[in-house]
Amino acid sequence: xxxxxxxxxxxxxxxxxxxxxxxxxxxxxxxxxxxxxxxxxxxxxxxxxxxxxxxxxxxxxxxxxxxxxxxxxxxxxxxxxxxxxxxxxxxxxxxxxxxxxxxxxxxxxxxxxxxxxxxxxxxxxxxxxxxxxxxxxxxxxxxxxxxxxxxxxxxxxxxxxxxxxxxxxxxxxxxxxxxxxxxxxxxxxxxxxxxxxxxxxxxxxxxxxxxxxxxxxxxxxxxxxxxxxxxxxxxxxxxxxxxxxxxxxxxxxxxxxxxxxxxxxxxxxxxxxxxxxxxxxxxxxxxxxxxxxxxxxxxxxxxxxxxxxxxxxxxxxxxxxxxxxxxxxxxxxxxxxxxxxxxxxxxxxxxxxxxxxxxxxxxxxxxxxxxxxxxxxxxxxxxxxxxxxxxxxxxxxxxxxxxxxxxxxxxxxxxxxxxxxxxxxxxxxxxxxxxxxxxxxxxxxxxxxxxxxxxxxxxxxxxxxxxxxxxxxxxxxxxxxxxxxxxxxxxxxxxxxxxxxxxxxxxxxxxxxxxxxxxxxxxxxxxxxxxxxxxxxxxxxxxxxxxxxxxxxxxxxxxxxxxxxxxx
Amino acid sequence: xxxxxxxxxxxxxxxxxxxxxxxxxxxxxxxxxxxxxxxxxxxxxxxxxxxxxxxxxxxxxxxxxxxxxxxxxxxxxxxxxxxxxxxxxxxxxxxxxxxxxxxxxxxxxxxxxxxxxxxxxxxxxxxxxxxxxxxxxxxxxxxxxxxxxxxxxxxxxxxxxxxxxxxxxxxxxxxxxxxxxxxxxxxxxxxxxxxxxxxxxxxxxxxxxxxxxxxxxxxxxxxxxxxxxxxxxxxxxxxxxxxxxxxxxxxxxx
Numbered sequence: 001x002x003x004x005x006x007x008x009x010x011x012x013x014x015x016x017x018x019x020x021x022x023x024x025x026x027x028x029x030x031x032x033x034x035x036x037x038x039x040x041x042x043x044x045x046x047x048x049x050x051x052x053x054x055x056x057x058x059x060x061x062x063x064x065x066x067x068x069x070x071x072x073x074x075x076x077x078x079x080x081x082x083x084x085x086x087x088x089x090x091x092x093x094x095x096x097x098x099x100x101x102x103x104x105x106x107x108x109x110x111x112x113x114x115x116x117x118x119x120x121x122x123x124x125x126x127x128x129x130x131x132x133x134x135x136x137x138x139x140x141x142x143x144x145x146x147x148x149x150x151x152x153x154x155x156x157x158x159x160x161x162x163x164x165x166x167x168x169x170x171x172x173x174x175x176x177x178x179x180x181x182x183x184x185x186x187x188x189x190x191x192x193x194x195x196x197x198x199x200x201x202x203x204x205x206x207x208x209x210x211x212x213x214x215x216x217x218x219x220x221x222x223x224x225x226x227x228x229x230x231x232x233x234x235x236x237x238x239x240x241x242x243x244x245x246x247x248x249x250x251x252x253x254x255x256x257x258x259x260x261x262x263x264x265x266x267x268x269x270x271x272x273x274x275x276x277x278x279x280x281x282x283x284x285x286x287x288x289x290x291x292x293x294x295x296x297x298x299x300x301x302x303x304x305x306x307x308x309x310x311x312x313x314x315x316x317x318x319x320x321x322x323x324x325x326x327x328x329x330x331x332x333x334x335x336x337x338x339x340x341x342x343x344x345x346x347x348x349x350x351x352x353x354x355x356x357x358x359x360x361x362x363x364x365x366x367x368x369x370x371x372x373x374x375x376x377x378x379x380x381x382x383x384x385x386x387x388x389x390x391x392x393x394x395x396x397x398x399x400x401x402x403x404x405x406x407x408x409x410x411x412x413x414x415x416x417x418x419x420x421x422x423x424x425x426x427x428x429x430x431x432x433x434x435x436x437x438x439x440x441x442x443x444x445x446x447x448x449x450x451x452x453x454x455x456x457x458x459x460x461x462x463x464x465x466x467x468x469x470x471x472x473x474x475x476x477x478x479x480x481x482x483x484x485x486x487x488x489x490x491x492x493x494x495x496x497x498x499x500x501x502x503x504x505x506x507x508x509x510x511x512x513x514x515x516x517x518x519x520x521x522x523x524x525x526x527x528x529x530x531x532x533x534x535x536x537x538x539x540x541x542x543x544x545x546x547x548x549x550x551x552x553x554x555x556x557x558x559x560x561x562x563x564x565x566x567x568x
Numbered sequence: 569x570x571x572x573x574x575x576x577x578x579x580x581x582x583x584x585x586x587x588x589x590x591x592x593x594x595x596x597x598x599x600x601x602x603x604x605x606x607x608x609x610x611x612x613x614x615x616x617x618x619x620x621x622x623x624x625x626x627x628x629x630x631x632x633x634x635x636x637x638x639x640x641x642x643x644x645x646x647x648x649x650x651x652x653x654x655x656x657x658x659x660x661x662x663x664x665x666x667x668x669x670x671x672x673x674x675x676x677x678x679x680x681x682x683x684x685x686x687x688x689x690x691x692x693x694x695x696x697x698x699x700x701x702x703x704x705x706x707x708x709x710x711x712x713x714x715x716x717x718x719x720x721x722x723x724x725x726x727x728x729x730x731x732x733x734x735x736x737x738x739x740x741x742x743x744x745x746x747x748x749x750x751x752x753x754x755x756x757x758x759x760x761x762x763x764x765x766x767x768x769x770x771x772x773x774x775x776x777x778x779x780x781x782x783x784x785x786x787x788x789x790x791x792x793x794x795x796x797x798x799x800x801x802x803x804x805x806x807x808x809x810x811x812x813x814x815x816x817x818x819x820x821x822x
Contacts, residue, residue, distance in 0.1 A: 020794065021767065054693075058745075062577075
């Protein structure tokens with residue numbers, strides 16, 4: 001057949017016509033010249049799909065052909081034409097489909113192919129740029145998510161100084177994002193087989209009770225196959241993407257555990273040890289149930305990161321708890337029972353800080369001098385640690401010894417104690433108030449006091465009126481030991497009560513100390529009718545909720561009888 | 569009748585076939601996760617990494633609508649998705665109709681199995697899909713011409729036509745073309761019709777024959793239609809073949 005060159009042949013792009021059976025029925029010269037196929041190839045029934053790579057065929061059949069059938073056209077799709085000899089020619093395809101008589105037989109697809117030798121490179125660059133941008137974006141999102149999680153975990157762990165409470169909060173953070181339910185066991189390196197401290201959390205609150213039953217059982221009934229046991233024995237973190245019922249049966253020796261775990265839902269498990277200073281501090285067990293995605297290596301990495309923080313936090317909490325309990329014990333040991341007196345009542349209170357987070361250097365003391373004067377002391381050593389507790393012990397002893405052996409007045413006692421402490425190199429800064437009550441007659445006492453940087457004592461008169469003994473304070477102890485100290489004196493009658501306290505009772509953040517003192521005074525107004533214990537309790541009600549400061553309180557009242565008795 | 573579309577498009581694939589059965593059957597169609605109008609958030613890279621995840625989705629639909637006595641029509645990869653579902657819960661499925669099924673697209677030289685593709689081809693395909701992401705929106709532009717025989721399409725089609733999330737599409741390509749479900753075929757208990765196109769580059773005749781040989785109760789019908797989507801290129805022939813099979817099955821039950 002003699003070819004006639006027409007506009008069809010001379011068009012500046014390859015043109016093809018394809019029938020419903022994918023056979024090429026026409027091809028223009030430009031197409032033949034570009035690809036290397038011949039007219040003879042076309043006439044022998046060359047199939048359009050045989051020009052495509054295998055991938056191109058899938059692409060064509062699954063996407064282009066449906067699109068042509070439904071949409072009748074496709075535009076500018078990049079595919080590769082396989083030329084004779086195997087050379088691949090990237091082309092942009094635009095095609096339209098018609099059905100002359102509405103039947104498959106009448107189907108014709110006209111295809112225009114633009115050769116785009118550089119396009120692929122350009123596409124590749126674009127794709128690479130997009131991929132990089134996506135990666136960066138993913139990484140950002142991932143990092144942000146991870147930081148949020150860590151921040152959540154950190155604040156959970158820092159929220160309490162009680163190991164168990166901190167683990168509980170951590171468990172809730174873990175189920176918020178990572179797991180459907182989780183168990184966190186604190187491991188005591190000295191007793192690694194005992195796991196008395198654990199926390200458990202389930203996203204479904206209705207199942208929390210079951211989980212709480214499981215938590216103590218699980219470590220007691222592990223078999224040799226148990227991942228928990230392996231990790232507790234020192235194995236690395238374990239990821240079980242898919243746990244079958246058989247696996248579960250192999251890992252525990254208890255039917256109860258199997259039943260509980262099955263009810264709680266189990267598909268995928270992470271068991272991650274948490275170490276601090278090369279010792280195990282905790283083990284985290286995270287679980288996702290059926291219908292939840294399996295854990296991945298990424299999840300493992302994330303949890304391992306968290307576990308590391310957990311370990312350090314738990315270790316710190318433990319060290320803290322150890323020190324804290326020592327301080328509390330020391331302090332308690334120093335706060336001896338109050339002496340008795342034939343015409344005075346005494347009552348005292350010591351309250352540690354609200355969350356037990358800090359041990360203060362607060363103390364109270366009461367003793368009799370050799371002349372019979374009742375000395376009462378309340379003081380507060382600066383600092384909140386075991387050293388403060390120890391310094392308090394020293395200072396209390398110094399004041400007590402000096403007051404007892406010299407029978408001096410309160411001002412003398414404070415001045416001598418300050419100098420003795422300096423001379424004995426007891427390095428301590430403290431505030432204190434010392435008062436001496438000397439009996440003048442039946443139920444009449446002279447009270448002398450001296451104040452070293454301490455909140456003013458309150459005098460609750462029998463009438464109910466409260467006097468704030470302010471303006472009487474001198475310098476703190478441990479600052480300038482040679483400074484002279486002032487002394488004040490008042491008379492106390494039957495039913496009058498002197499109240500000494502430390503600043504923890506009245507100090508509130510963002511409030512002037514004087515306002516707190518005024519509030520305490522107002523609260524105690526009329527309290528002369530209360531028993532001395534009741535009066536102490538009322539005073540303690542003043543204490544700001546959640547205070548991180550401890551409180552020492554001492555009250556002394558003239559007269560042995562309760563006001564109620566006197567009234568009766 | 570439950571219609572499941574194959575890779576590359578959405579339930580639009582059925583618009584020339586499904587209506588033919590609406591008078592006699594309750595017709596249920598859906599979009600696989602990641603395609604058409606499916607919720608983007610429903611896609612789970614782990615669950616949907618294999619065809620099992622899609623089979624679970626299918627059973628979710630079956631449970632949600634409490635479908636029984638199902639005539640399942642699965643095109644292309646959805647044939648195997650349906651096979652997995654029917655093996656899992658055989659009591660729900662009355663008949664299976666596979667259009668262009670393939671239990672394994674990759675060749676397996678060791679056993680001489682010919683699926684039609686090599687692994688490199690699949691990576692090329694993913695590359696090709698990637699290349700065309702930018703053009704895709706252009707391809708979907710509402711340029712509709714020569715729609716003489718189906719004028720009803722002209723207005724509405726392109727809006728929703730074959731919306732494909734490319735990230736999902738690529739994962740689906742992997743799940744589809746790297747799957748090997750040959751071992752599942754003998755487990756199919758439901759009577760099965762296999763519709764095979766004459767010239768199908770995706771699922772060649774020999775593959776259709778393989779499916780027929782390994783599904784215990786199956787019939788094999790070769791359509792005159794060519795290509796991989798007879799439901800689009802030859803809807804009348806496709807519908808007629810399905811209808812004939814169902815009628816014969818009903819008759820044999822009486």
